[in-house]
Amino acid sequence: DTAVSQTPKYLVTQMGNDKSIKCEQNLGHDTMYWYKQDSKKFLKIMFSYNNKELIINETVPNRFSPKSPDKAHLNLHINSLELGDSAVYFCASSGGTVVGNQPQHFGDGTRLSIL
Amino acid sequence: AQSVTQPDIHITVSEGASLELRCNYSYGATPYLFWYVQSPGQGLQLLLKYFSGDTLVQGIKGFEAEFKRSQSSFNLRKPSVHWSDAAEYFCAVGAPGTASKLTFGTGTRLQVTL
Numbered sequence: 307d308t309a310v311s312q313t314p315k316y317l318v319t320q321m322g323n324d325k326s327i328k329c330e331q332n333l334g335h336d337t338m339y340w341y342k343q344d345s346k347k348f349l350k351i352m353f354s355y356n357n358k359e360l361i362i363n364e365t366v367p368n369r370f371s372p373k374s375p376d377k378a379h380l381n382l383h384i385n386s387l388e389l390g391d392s393a394v395y396f397c398a399s400s401g402g403t404v405v406g407n408q409p410q411h412f413g414d415g416t417r418l419s420i421l
Numbered sequence: 422a423q424s425v426t427q428p429d430i431h432i433t434v435s436e437g438a439s440l441e442l443r444c445n446y447s448y449g450a451t452p453y454l455f456w457y458v459q460s461p462g463q464g465l466q467l468l469l470k471y472f473s474g475d476t477l478v479q480g481i482k483g484f485e486a487e488f489k490r491s492q493s494s495f496n497l498r499k500p501s502v503h504w505s506d507a508a509e510y511f512c513a514v515g516a517p518g519t520a521s522k523l524t525f526g527t528g529t530r531l532q533v534t535l
Contacts, residue, residue: 310464347509349465349525362522396464409455410523412464 309333310413312397318419319387326383327416329397337361338380339410340372341396349396355380384418392420423448423514427526435534436504442497442529444486444512453515454495455523456486460508468510471495472517482506507533 310331319325331338339362340352354362358374369385384391394415401408424447434440446452453472457465469480476488486497495512512526 347528347530349511349528351522354522398465409467409470412457412466414462414464 310397310399310411312395312413312416314416315414316417316419318421320421321387321389323387324383324385325387325418326381327395327397327418328379328381329413330379331397331399331411332378333399333401333411335399335401335411336377337400337402338374338377339398339400340380340382341398341412343394343396343415345393353380353382387418387420389420392418394418423452423516423524425512425514425524425526427510427512427529429529430527431530431532433532433534434502437501440497440499440502440506440531442510442512442531444495444497444526445493446495446512446514447493448514448516451490451517453517454486454488455513455515456480456484456495456497457511457513457525458482458508459511459528465511468497502531502533504533504535507531 313328337356339354343349352366353372355374357377371383374380394417396415397413398410400410426445455470456468459465468484469478471478471488479485484499509528509530511528513523515523
């Protein structure tokens with residue numbers, strides 16, 4: 307009954323590869339997000355989707371491509387992985403599109419390690 | 422643009438002692454403010470939030486936070502810390518009415534000694 311679930315939990319791969327991270331939420335929320343947490347624990351938003359439409363794109367390299375097949379899913383595909391992509395990636399969801407009384411609920415994260 | 426500062430990178434307290442984690446924000450008006458906790462290997466869990474009204478807000482796990490506009494602060498407090506409170510704590514700010522963008526502080530790591 308996990309609210310926001312991400313797979314895989316750990317991902318180890320080599321530089322130059324392409325990988326995907328999946329996210330699903332069963333909260334009935336309209337909005338989903340991807341965050342990147344670096345080695346210093348700094349958490350920064352990457353993307354936000356509302357009802358499958360992109361609403362936030364924080365100057366992320368175009369090697370990163372989010373895809374939302376429906377409002378319960380937001381996947382993150384990363385092409386040509388680089389060493390600097392090593393981080394923990396968090397998916398989150400919320401019930402609204404604007405900052406209001408709809409807090410964001412986070413998944414447990416995907417730890418991506420680039421060799 | 423909004424920003425958040427958490428001045429303390431690492432804090433150690435004894436179990437049973439009181440706790441205060443500092444958070445200062447920068448925003449032109451009254452923002453929405455949040456505290457999240459991250460246990461090792463876990464995602465972020467919302468502890469409490471402030472939108473308007475009473476400046477002292479109560480959260481889960483016995484935490485509370487006080488919004489002080491004059492100091493641009495939203496410090497997190499707990500009267501008696503338990504060993505299970507050891508985790509990373511993040512303060513976040515959001516601009517009301519904007520597209521769901523939260524800005525997080527760099528976090529404070531809490532260590533609890535027995």
